[in-house]
Amino acid sequence: xxxxxxxxxxxxxxxxxxxxxxxxxxxxxxxxxxxxxxxxxxxxxxxxxxxxxxxxxxxxxxxxxxxxxxxxxxxxxxxxxxxxxxxxxxxxxxxxxxxxxxxxxxxxxxxxxxxxxxxxxxxxxxxxxxxxxxxxxxxxxxxxxxxxxxxxxxxxxxxxxxxxxxxxxxxxxxxxxxxxxxxxxxx
Numbered sequence: 001x002x003x004x005x006x007x008x009x010x011x012x013x014x015x016x017x018x019x020x021x022x023x024x025x026x027x028x029x030x031x032x033x034x035x036x037x038x039x040x041x042x043x044x045x046x047x048x049x050x051x052x053x054x055x056x057x058x059x060x061x062x063x064x065x066x067x068x069x070x071x072x073x074x075x076x077x078x079x080x081x082x083x084x085x086x087x088x089x090x091x092x093x094x095x096x097x098x099x100x101x102x103x104x105x106x107x108x109x110x111x112x113x114x115x116x117x118x119x120x121x122x123x124x125x126x127x128x129x130x131x132x133x134x135x136x137x138x139x140x141x142x143x144x145x146x147x148x149x150x151x152x153x154x155x156x157x158x159x160x161x162x163x164x165x166x167x168x169x170x171x172x173x174x175x176x177x178x179x180x181x182x183x184x185x186x187x
Contacts, residue, residue, distance in 0.1 A: 006071070006111045015070040015080070017058055020051035023070075026077040030100040037137045038098045039161065057082065064088060069116075071099070071108050078103035081112045083120070091127035093120050097143070104139075110146055114187065117147070121175045128172055134159065135167040144171035148181045 003011040015023060027044045035041040044050045060066030066086050071079035079099035086093045095116055097109045120126040131149055133140035144151075149171040157165035173181075 004115060006108055008106065009074040010106070010108050010111075011072050012081070012112050012115060013070050013072055015054060015068060015077070017051050017054040020047050020054055022077055023054060024050040026100065029102070030079070030098060033101040033104075034098040036162070037134055037140065041098070060086070069112070071103070071112050073103055073108070079108060081109065081116055083116065088124065091125060092130065093126050094130040094132060097140070109143055113143070113147060117173065117178055118182075121178050127175045129178070131171040133169050133171070135169050141169060141171070147173065148177065148186060149173045
């Protein structure tokens with residue numbers, strides 16, 4: 001299995017259905033921290049639901065419509081990044097992320113998402129990479145800004161989550177913008 005170094009003992013690796021127990025243990029550590037923003041924190045309740053989610057993403061990967069990777073720190077699964085949507089016909093994809101509190105503040109998500117965007121744009125020919133976040137999720141919006149994304153707008157009260165209708169901000173970066181940012185030395 002491959003691993004892509006993120007620096008300081010961190011790496012990006014695939015996560016597969018046979019790793020459901022480890023994935024569940026990670027979700028249990030991340031649940032309270034990420035639950036306000038990340039639906040899979042509620043969807044994954046036990047080993048079977050963890051396996052089903054991982055199988056769903058394995059199926060998406062096989063169909064070329066999505067992917068999920070683990071962020072590991074010193075060998076421990078501490079977060080994840082994914083293409084929730086990967087639409088090759090329209091050359092558009094959506095990135096999603098989450099972390100455990102122990103891994104926050106290290107820049108791991110930014111580094112991992114940079115790799116995903118590089119791959120999506122340069123290897124797969126994606127023209128638009130999207131990032132959706134609740135307007136109340138200031139940490140997520142800060143990552144989108146650090147990645148050089150532009151705020152396209154707000155989908156007002158578009159996402160009912162845990163009894164609250166959230167305004168969802170749509171952020172994006174286009175392939176020419178991403179390439180110009182990389183050429184200017186932004187990492």
